[in-house]
Amino acid sequence: TELLPNTTYAYRVGDSAVWSEWLHFTTASEEQAPFSFIYFGDAQNDLKSRWSRTIRGAYSKMTDADFLLHAGDLVNRPNSDHEWGEWFYAGGWIYGMMPSIATPGNHEYERGANRTRILSRHWRPTFRFPQNGPKGLGMEETVFYMDYQGTRIISLNSTIFSFNKEIAEAQVQWLIPLLENNPNDWTIVTMHYPVY
Secondary structure, eight states: OOOOTTOEEEEOOBOSSOBOOOEEEEOOOSSOOOOOEEEEOOOOSSIIIIIHHHHHHHHHHOTTOSEEEEOSOSSSSTTOHHHHHHHHHHHHHHHHHSOEEEOOOGGGEEEOGGGOEEEOTTHHHHOOOOOOSSTTSSOTTTSEEEEETTEEEEEOOTTGGGTOHHHHHHHHHHHHHHHHTOOSSEEEEEOSSOOO
């Protein structure tokens, strides 16, 4: 809380005896300003051997990117502690210095009864996204938007489009005014599946 815009901060996490290394990040500008980001889809498999090389290689080419954008399927099995652990291990300190914006893919869901889908128990503890999506449908922190330096970034939960018409329609009705009343010059809509 109370962070200033366009300011670099250093932090570490710990207690009186054990501390992490120092990490730093820079907050966004309140004004329209150029930015860059790294886009990823489907880390999903072989996280320690392949995802580690992918994210580290991307970071080494774009160390000044402002954030990471993940378009779903971060892991293969939604509630596998081991896979989430490998996802964190592979990105290591990069996750501590560069914010992640993520939208869930089908592999962030387990199958429930009657064609329902249940979001990974790791999603909400891992990410802290705006809770400004459609209300009352269990879409918190999977359908959201944020305005970032002259760009509106919108996350849609397209995985649920195939399984729940009520949630699909609620997302469409929520999206229309966001696009019609967008004060920004640019819009990014991220989703795992195409919605057509």
